Amino acid sequence: MEYLLHIPLIKDILLAESNGMTFWEALPILRNGILACMVAAILSSYLGVYVILRRIVFVSAALSQISSLGIALSFLISNRLAGSGGFSGHGESESFFTFQGGMSLIFACIAAGLIALQLQERRLTRESILGILYTVPAGLVLLILDRTAKDAHEIENVLFGNAVFVSTSQLLFLILISLVVLFLHGLFYKQFIFTAFDADTARAAGLKTRRFNQLLFLTLAVAISISISSIGALPVFAFMILPSASALLITHRLRTAFAVAVVFGFGSALVGFYLSFLFSLPTGPTMLAIAALCLMPGLLSVILGV
Amino acid sequence: MPTQIELVDLSIGYGHQPLLEGISLSIRKGEFWGIVGPNGAGKSTLVKTILGILKPLRGRIEKADTLTFGYVPQRNTLDDIFPVTALDVVLMGRYPARGIRRIRAEDRGLAYDYLEKVGASSIAGKLFCSLSGGQKQRVLIARALALKPDVLVLDEPMDGMDIAGEADIMELILKLRKDLGCTLLMVTHSLHLMATYGEKLILIRPEARRIEYGEVTRLLTRDKLREIYNLDLEVHNWHEHRVVLMRGSLKRNSET
Numbered sequence: 001m002e003y004l005l006h007i008p009l010i011k012d013i014l015l016a017e018s019n020g021m022t023f024w025e026a027l028p029i030l031r032n033g034i035l036a037c038m039v040a041a042i043l044s045s046y047l048g049v050y051v052i053l054r055r056i057v058f059v060s061a062a063l064s065q066i067s068s069l070g071i072a073l074s075f076l077i078s079n080r081l082a083g084s085g086g087f088s089g090h091g092e093s094e095s096f097f098t099f100q101g102g103m104s105l106i107f108a109c110i111a112a113g114l115i116a117l118q119l120q121e122r123r124l125t126r127e128s129i130l131g132i133l134y135t136v137p138a139g140l141v142l143l144i145l146d147r148t149a150k151d152a153h154e155i156e157n158v159l160f161g162n163a164v165f166v167s168t169s170q171l172l173f174l175i176l177i178s179l180v181v182l183f184l185h186g187l188f189y190k191q192f193i194f195t196a197f198d199a200d201t202a203r204a205a206g207l208k209t210r211r212f213n214q215l216l217f218l219t220l221a222v223a224i225s226i227s228i229s230s231i232g233a234l235p236v237f238a239f240m241i242l243p244s245a246s247a248l249l250i251t252h253r254l255r256t257a258f259a260v261a262v263v264f265g266f267g268s269a270l271v272g273f274y275l276s277f278l279f280s281l282p283t284g285p286t287m288l289a290i291a292a293l294c295l296m297p298g299l300l301s302v303i304l305g306v
Numbered sequence: 307m308p309t310q311i312e313l314v315d316l317s318i319g320y321g322h323q324p325l326l327e328g329i330s331l332s333i334r335k336g337e338f339w340g341i342v343g344p345n346g347a348g349k350s351t352l353v354k355t356i357l358g359i360l361k362p363l364r365g366r367i368e369k370a371d372t373l374t375f376g377y378v379p380q381r382n383t384l385d386d387i388f389p390v391t392a393l394d395v396v397l398m399g400r401y402p403a404r405g406i407r408r409i410r411a412e413d414r415g416l417a418y419d420y421l422e423k424v425g426a427s428s429i430a431g432k433l434f435c436s437l438s439g440g441q442k443q444r445v446l447i448a449r450a451l452a453l454k455p456d457v458l459v460l461d462e463p464m465d466g467m468d469i470a471g472e473a474d475i476m477e478l479i480l481k482l483r484k485d486l487g488c489t490l491l492m493v494t495h496s497l498h499l500m501a502t503y504g505e506k507l508i509l510i511r512p513e514a515r516r517i518e519y520g521e522v523t524r525l526l527t528r529d530k531l532r533e534i535y536n537l538d539l540e541v542h543n544w545h546e547h548r549v550v551l552m553r554g555s556l557k558r559n560s561e562t
Contacts, residue, residue, distance in 0.1 A: 053387055190401040190409070197388050197398065204357040204377040205402045205453050252389050252433055 018278050026277060029165075033231075036166040036174055037269040037287065040227035041239045043178045045265025046185065047223055048244030049258050050216060054196050059115055060220060060240050062133035063108050067225040068159050068233045069137035070107030072144040074100045075155050079148050098170065101229040105222065112221030116214045159233045166230050177226045181219045192216055193254065235284040239265050242291035249298025264294040307334040310373060310457065310489055311356065316365035318348060318355045324363050325351055327515050331508070335456075338483065338490040340500040340522070343510030344535060349493040350380070352508070352517075353459050356491070376455030376488075380462050381442045386435035392445045393430040396420055399452025420448040423485075424478060440471040447478065457489040458482070464496055472496065476503060501526050501541070501548040509534065523548065 005011050005024070014024040023030075051060045078099060111133065141159070145152050166174075185192065194202040195209045195216075203209045227236040243264035247257045272287030279286075311333040319325035325348035333339060341349045354360045356367060357375050376399075396417040397409060404413065421427045426444040429437060434445060443463055450458055460479065464472040476499055483490050494500060500507060504522040511518065511534055518525060526548060531539040538553040 053385070055385075055387070187406050190398075190404065190406075194398045194401050197390065197395075198379060198384055200354065200357075200359050200379050200383070201377045201449070202398075202401075203359045204375050204459070205399070206374075207402060248387075248389065253391075254389050254394065257389055 013274070016278055018280060023274065023277055030273070030277065032166040032168060032171045033283070034270070034273050036171050036230040037235070037273050037283070038266055039171075039174050039178050040231045040236060041243075041265035041269035041287075042262050043181060043223050044227055044236055044239035045243040045247075045261040046182065046258060047220055048240040048242075048265075049247065049254075049261050050192065050196060051220070051240055052244045052248055054216075057241060058127060058130040058134065059217070060224065061237060062115070062130050062137075063111055063221050063224045064228065064233045064237045065134050065137040065141070066111040067104040067108040067221075067228045068141050069144075070103035070105070070225070071100045071159065071229065072141045072148075072155055073107075074103035075148050076144050077103075098229065101170070101173070101226065104225040104229050108221035108225035109218065112217040113214070116217035157232070159228075170230055174226055174230050177222060181223050184215065184219060188212060188215070232284045235269075235287050238284075238288040238291050239269070242288070243268065243294055246294040246298045249295070250301050264291070268294055307336050309333070310335045310369060312368040313356070314366050314368060316355070316367065317363040318351050318360065319363055320351070320360075322363070324515060325512075326510065326517060327364075329365070329517055331517075331519050333457075333489060333491070335489055336487055337506055338504060339492070339506045339508060340504040341491065341493045341508045341510070342495070342497060342500060344512060347510040347512040349510060350461055352510070353377075353461060353491060353493055357459060373457065374453055374455050376450030376453045376458045378443070378446045378450045378458070378460040378463055380465060381439065381446060382466075384434075384442075388434070390434050391431055392421065392426060392434055392437065392441075392448075393417055395434050395445050396448045396452055399449040402453065417448070417452055420451045421445070423451060423482070424448045439466055440474060443467075443475055444478065447475075447482070451482065451486070455488055457491060458486075459491045461493045462495065463492065464494065464499070472499070497526065497531070497539075497550045501550050526550070 004014060014027075015022045017023075018026075027034075048060075051057055115130070115133070141155075145155055148155065191202075191207055191212045192215075194205075194207060195212045199209045199213070224236055224240070227239075244257070244261040246264050247260035251257045251260050268291035269287055272290040273283055275281065275290070276283040276286035309332045313329050313331050313333075316329040317324040317327045318329070329352070341352060343349050351360065355362050357377055358367075393414070397413060399420070400409060400413040400417065418427060418430060421430050421444075424444040424447050426441060426448060429441055429445070434442065437445065447458075447460075447463070450460075458479075463479065464475055467475065479490065479492070480503060482488075500522060507519065507522045507525045509518045509525050509530065518530070526541055528539060528541050531537065531541065531550070540551040540553065542549045542551065
C-alpha cells in the first residue's frame, strides 16, 4: 500500500491532515468503517433500483425505521438486563453477530414478510399502512432514546451513522451477507425483472411471482438491517434512494442503471467518508450529501430535456 | 378439435365475494373466443382465473400441465418508469424457458423474429415507454408469441385506439392465429369486431352473476345486448357480416 504515497494526486489526498493526523495515519482505525460503508453502499444502491422501479420507497423507509427500532430495543433490553446484573449486549462487541444486529434483522424480516403479503384493508390504502409502519417505530425509537439516556448518544450514532466504527467480524458478516444477496439477485435477475415489470404475465407464463416477490422483500430487509447495524439508518436509506434515482434519470437501459447506481453509491461512500474525516463532519450525513450531489447530472438532463 | 381447457362449475372473484358463478364450458384447440360485457362485469377476472393468476373461489379448471399461455395484458397496466426497450420486453417471453441460465444470442434472434412477425422490428431498440399505443400492443403480442403459446389471451388489445389502429391489430391477431394455429381468447368492448371476426362468445351478465356462451351468431342479438348494456342496439346481417348499430341509451330514449 506504501506505493500509493508515490502517486502525486493520491499522495496529496492520503496525506491531507485533520486534527493533527493525516488520513494515511488514521486509515488503520478507519479501514473497517470505510470498507463497511462501501459494501453497504454497493448493496443498497443495487437494491435501490428495484425500490425506485417498484415504487416501494416507503417500504424501504418503513423497513429502515423498524430495523432501527430493533436496534433501539436491543439497547433497552441489554440496559435493563445489565442493570439487574444480566448481560451487556452492546458496546464494542467483537462477536460475529451482535445482539443489536440480531434484533434489527429479526424486526426487519418480520416486517418484510408482512409487507410482502400485501395485506389489504378496504378502508386503508397500502400507503397508509406503510405510513403507520414508518411513524410508529420512529416514535418508539425516540421514546426509547429518552429512557436510555446513558446510551442515547451511542444509539444516535448507530441510527444516523455519525461515527462509523465497525469491528472486523461485523465487517466480514456484512460482506458475507452482501455477497449472498447479490448472488441471489444475479441468479434470479430475469425473474425479479419480469415480476417487477409485469407480474401478471410472468405468473401466467409459469413464474412463481409470489415467491420472487417475497425473496425481493426479504433480501431488502436483510440488506437494510445488516447495513444499518454497521453504518447507520440514515446513510443506508440515502444509498437506497439517491444513487438509483440518479442512475435512472441519466440512463435508458436497465442493466446500465444498476451499474451506474452501484458506481454512484460506492463513490459517494468513499468520497463522503474522506470528506467527513477531513472536515471533522458526521460521516452519515456527509455521505448523504455527496450521494445527493450525484443527482445533479440527472436533474440537469431533465432540465435540458436530454 | 380436442378440448384444451375445461371450466367446471367455476366461481370467480376477489376475496370471498363471487363476481360470477356457475361457469362451465369447454374451449377447444384453435377456437376464437371473445369475452364481452359491461365495465366491471368480471371479464379480466375471468381471463386471469383461466390463466392461473387468480385462484377460483369454487370449481376447477382442467387443462394439460404442458399447456402454455401467451398473455397480452392491458398495456396501461405496465409502468412507464422501467427503462426497457421493445426488444427487452419481448426477451422477457424467453425468460421462463431459460430459467436461471443466461439469455443467449439465439434468444435475441428469436425475439427479433417475433418483433418482425408483428411488424415492429424497426422499433426494437426504442424505449417501450416512448412507443405509441399500437406499437406497445405489437410488442406485447410479440412477447406473448415468444412464450410459444398454445393459447393466446388478449385483454382489451384495441382499447384506446382509433379505427385504423384497431383494424391493424385485429388483422395482425387473426393472421397470427392462422399462422400459428393457436387458440384465441380476447376480452373486448368492441362488439362490432366480435360481430365481424368472432366465432364463439362469452357474454357476461353481471346483474345475474352469470355468463352465457356459444356461437357469436346466436348470442349477438338485439334483445340480449339491450338487456346487458341497457342500450338501444340493433344487430343486422349485411353481406354475410353482422353489424351492430347503437341508437342510444334505453334510459334516455324512454325519458324523451
